[in-house]
Amino acid sequence: MTAGPYRLAEGGLGIDREAPVAYTWNKRPHTGYQGDTLASALLANGERVIARSFKYHRPRGIYTIGSEEPGGLVTIGEGARQDPNLKAPTVALHDALEARSQNCWPSPRFDLMSINGLAAPLFVAGFYYKTFMRPASWWEPVYERVIRRAAGLGHVSTQPDPDTYVRAEAHCDVLVVGAGAAGIEAARTAARSGARVMLVEERPWLGGRLAMEPATVGEQTADAWVTSAEEELDAADRVTVLRQTVAFGLYDHRIVGLVETLAPASINGSARQRYWTIKAEQIVFATGALEQPLAFAGNDRPGVMLAAAARGYAHRFGVAVGRRVVVVGGDDEGVETAMQLQRAGVNVVALVDSRPAEALDQSDPLAQAGIRHMTGAVATRADGGQQVRGLRIARLSGSRVDAARTERIACDAIAVAGGWQPALHLQCHLGGRPGFDEGRGIFLPPAMPAGHWNAGACAGEAGLAATRQSGRDAGAKAAEALGFDPAVRPLADPALAETASGATWGPVDRLRVFPALHGGKRFIDLQHDVTVDDVALAHREGYRSVEHLKRYTTLGMGTDQGKTANILGLHALGQVAGVGPGEAGTTTFRPPYVPIAIGAIAGTERGQHFRPWRRSPAEPWHRQAGADMINAGAWHRPRAYPAPGEPVSAAVKREAAHVREAAGIVDVSTLGKIALIGPDAPEVVNRLYANGMKTLPPGKARYGLMLRDDGLVLDDGTVARLEETRYLITTTTAHAAGVLSHIEYLLETAWINLRAAVASVSDHWATFAIAGPNSQAVLAALFPNTDTSDEAIPFLAVREADCLGVGCMIMRNSYSGERAYEVYAPADWGASVWSRALAVGAPHGLKPYGTEAMGVLRIEKGHVAGPELDGRVTAEDIGLGRMTARRKPCVGGALRDRPGLHDARRPRLVGLRPLDNRAPLQSGALLRALGSTGHDAVAGHISSVADSPACQSVIALGLLAGGDERHGEIVEAWDPLSESTHQVRVGPTVFYDPDGSRLHA
Missing domain, CATH: 3.30.1360.120 (Probable tRNA modification gtpase trme; domain 1)
Structure with a gap:
């Protein structure tokens, strides 16, 4: 069984050819192997069009082999488990997986919305701001709906998420982010010193690039070396290795947020993801580097992908990305890609190398392998429609492109090697900006607080030996900072460790943006359809800051956060602005490093678990x-x-x-119930309430009004004196916790000399x-x-x-x-x-x-409750001013007499009865003088409404400016939401039994 026409006969370090996996793609059955990702399985089966792009709905294929993927976005699952915008290279293949294309209709190969491409001259950078300004009234009913239908990504299910998510917190001495060569060495060095170590790897396997291309480490194969290191770390008592775990955010005090993938869509009944909060004493970043693309016409067509991805699919998954592959580059990375693919059984027809022949070693290994090496040449256009069919190239005359010397090469895949850039997103989450190394053409990590270390390619190291040694050094420094004594051994033979390719820095950077000789768009951001011309237009229109460029063109604002677009965008900006990438600068990197499910953040705190219900005993x-x-x-x-x-x-x-x-x-x-006891409990109660409480005898209760420090009402309730020094205080349901906290705060800070204690007895x-x-x-x-x-x-x-x-x-x-x-x-x-x-x-x-x-x-009797006690009223506002005692100290007593709080124009509590007894008054309706219009005329609002059987009418309580003097006046109750207006008569707050005779009957 080959599990696809593009599956190589041999190879595939990460797959088990004896364990086939059945899955569906766009409702069609497919087969892959255990260990495949969805991307590798689709490539093996010859699937090239995976999705459609955001704006033009152009076909998009697999472009990378990791979470930096900009184009191969898919939706998996159905119904409630529909999960959109997943990157195919990060989706582990499993039985019964249901995956499909997104942002296309009726199919990815024939998408009616691709007509947007014909209107491309209208959909240039900033067209949203230029096109949808007028008429303003069209925005919500017309423009927004059209835009949402025409552009976008996948669709989120509107059903409740049936999966479960869990949370975990951990503390470690040394956290190592990234399990490539540098991360493994850092973790092993720190662990051998006795430190508690956590190693975090985004992929299901360790090794980084060593696990995705043939290499040797010293005298071992890379696979054997990684396996040996993995066994050592897994066996260590003080080491935790988290696979399929992404470090999405770095925060103050060396706190790191992680999300661990546990199971695909809870198919085994366990939690889907685990959200980790890690507090690390020291952090080692071994985040590696990201390969960068090249800009030439048609560089977005399915079949164009990064060179390291093409190598990785061949080596780890045994998949040929095409039957006739052309490699495009400008350094030894291109040569290495061509040789590795050829050795894996992939037919490489040519290497298009921008370097002149005289700059290369005369002993060209490509010639011996039968691969055409086209030096002094650049790609100008990829031909084809839904798949690459050929590549047009042009020769260089010095640093200029010779339009007269062009050629077309037939191919179905193009592997581009645009150099590498350190992965610095996580390190920049504390607000630092990376610095630019002009000599190597790379951005380096920003200066960071103590306790943060960089190792390997993210620190600018190139080559396996230097990468491994930097990992050892970083692990040792982190351990030493905590008082451990690591024994750092230098590599026994650095020369032997150099047999694997490492990140390359330098000359290729100057030729990342190729000229468009044969027409067509040169894409920078494959997800948002941002082109070189868009960058040039934004610059002409004054958007020259990289931050403005990002927002005007949407460059780097997709789910990949510009991992394969930002650097290319800087080079395009540099071409029109005449500046280098370092002068142009970078945008601000913020968490999360990759998209994470909201469910992972919420964990179990959703539904009833988000805010658990409190149930009464009689429920x-x-x-x-x-x-x-x-x-x-x-x-x-x-x-x-x-x-x-x-x-x-x-x-x-x-x-x-x-x-x-x-x-x-x-x-x-x-109701909130608070016990207050102690020798000074009577004094505490007297100070808490605005009305007098010292005269309250044991065995009696009294209504009490509690003020805030600013003199406004905090809460009301009853105070029952059970014994001389024992009280039971009741509060409103809504304010129970706040009142308890208020009393505790006073006893612990302001009244520390009073001997009293409080406790909640609500339950x-x-x-x-x-x-x-x-x-x-x-x-x-x-x-x-x-x-x-x-x-x-x-x-x-x-x-x-x-x-x-x-x-x-x-x-x-x-x-x-x-x-x-x-x-x-x-x-x-x-x-x-x-x-x-x-x-x-x-x-x-x-x-x-x-x-x-x-x-x-209570409304019939004019009693106040939460709607009236909204934090803005005084005792006088709600008609309780006469019950407050003025000759005793109390909380809020100093500020309750501010002149503004006694202004006669303040809203005061009134009763309201509509002239039409059945008028549907609404709480929150605004009160204004009869015949007035607009918000400027508003003089109050309705706080509570009831359909009173005792009054045979709808009645309401409200707060009305100068309400005490307006009894008998007719005002309007205006509800701006329903645009309804009703006339109401202002009167006393007590509608029923005003003399209180029934209370004692």
Whole structure:
């Protein structure tokens, strides 16, 4: 079995020819081998058109062999597991893999949107800014939709992601990023000193370039040397090797973010990816180098690829990238590529070498191998449509191209060797800018804080011997900085280690952008269709900074972040601006180094795990009773208890009316509950609240208003004094955590001399409010051994009582305006006490009601809640100014008397009733004078709305400028979202039982 017509008869270091793998490509069955990537398997099967480009929808093929891939983007999976924009060289082949092309319709070979290429003169750099400016009203309904349909990449599934992701954190002495020759040497050296080492490699295998081309290391084959080093590292107790793990971000204090690929689309039920946060004492960067492309007409056609990629596919995967391959270069890299491909069994028809013949060694190995060596020549155009069919070349006369001396070579693949550039993205994440080495034509790492080291090609080293030695030196320095004593041995025989090609720097840089003699576009960014002409146009139009160039042309803004485009773009800019790459500079590199799944960042913190629901003890009963459950802050609470077929709105009105008529019970376990104890607890309470608390006797409760330091209202609630030095403070559900933190902060910083302590007891008590005319009868039935008369439990009294043999607490308090009692039961007994209350209260008409009915009741009585306590109001604004004490110190007391907070024009709380009783008022609607228009006339807003059964009308609370003086006035409630306006009458905040007689009835 060959698994494809382009599979070589021999070779393939990384594949298992005895383990075929079945997969589908664009719904067609294909076969590869275990160890293949999707890219190598597709190339082996003769698939050349993989996807279409962003703007022109030109055909795109496999261009690289790693995560720098700009063109071979694919979508894998179906439905919820659809994963777009994956780079084919990084997708590990596995059984049942479903992969397809993207950004094309109806197929990659015939894409109707390729008509964009005919309009290329219109789609030049910056055409978005020039074309879609007018009319402005067309942008969203027309332009944006057209652009999104015409341009783009793959489509993300709109279904919930079914895969799981996990997180991990680790600390190590030395983190080595990159497991090529330099990274392996650095890790081994640091590990041998006793340091805890983590080695991170983006690919599934170690070795870097040594694993992708034939080489020897000393007297060993590269494969044997890598295997030996891998076994040593895997066996070491203090070494962790992470394969298929990309270091995507470098942050302050030597923190590195990693994403490890664990399984393809969770096919084995395990997590798909692991997100690592690594805190390293020392970091060694062995990130290697990235081969660079060449710019000539048609250089984007499928079949054109980087030379090192062509070698890698032949050596590691046993795949020929073509049947007639031409190599294009300008240094020994081209010669090495041609020789390696020929030895692997790939038919190389020519090497197009820009160097003059007299500059080369006369003993040309290509001639002996039967490969035509065309010196003093450059590529000018790749012919073909959906695949390369030939290459046109031109001869050089000195440094000029001789248009009269051209030739066409028939071929189906072109391997371009444009030199190498150190991979510096990660090192630049701390904000440093790389420096340019004019002599070698490369950018070098920026200066970095202590504890960061560079090794190998990313440090500018060339050749295997120098790379390995720099790795040893960097590993030793990192270990020494931590107090370890590494024994650094120099290479035994550096000459023997030089039998593998290393990164090459230098002369090829001057000829990266070839002239366009035969017409056609010379592409720089293959993903975003940025051409040499686009760069020239941007420069003519004034976009001369490299940062402006990037944004105006979208150069380097694709999923590869310009790894194969930025340097070529700098050379193109240099040609028109007359500057070198060093003077042009580089753009800012930011995390992530490669695209990472949002799911990996979120990990398990999604859905309910992102913000876990807090459940009251009685929730099982609520669900069984058919409650409509909602999220209220962090809590899961019953909104209402609709009967079968009954709308929630009708259930809310029914429940609210029943409380007024008989009795209802509501679960308020979500209220914040804080225990405060200590000898100075009375003083603490008195300072916390704006109203007086020192006179509160044991066994009584009092409504309290808490201010922030700036004098605005923080929260309200009740303060129950259980004993002389023991209090129970209740807060609103939303502010429970904030109030607790506020008190803790004061006790630990401002009031350190006060002897008191606080603790949250919100989860200790299950709390229920029993309200309505029959509430006292229900309470008597629930606590038969307790005196529940008005004399025993007057308004705002707190009493201990026994229910079901469990100690409970009763507080006579009302949020509804009816006679009401709050029952506090230990949480473990909460469900039992709730059920008991409903059982014994049934003869008295007791029924449950939800949070919506509770809101209706409180609005009818004008009680404030979260919508009114929005952090912008004072006690006076909400009508509670008279209850605050002015002669005692309290938090916020110093700033509450600022003149601006007492301006009569401030919005004050008012009641609002529409002239049309059924008008659909909305919370958030704006209030303005009758007949006025526009936002400038806005004088307030509606904060809370209820459809009141007691008032037989829609009612609302709101904040209106000068509201205290505007009772009886008619104003407009304007909802700009629905463009609706309703007339409302301003009045008092209490709509029902204004004298409070029902509270004590």
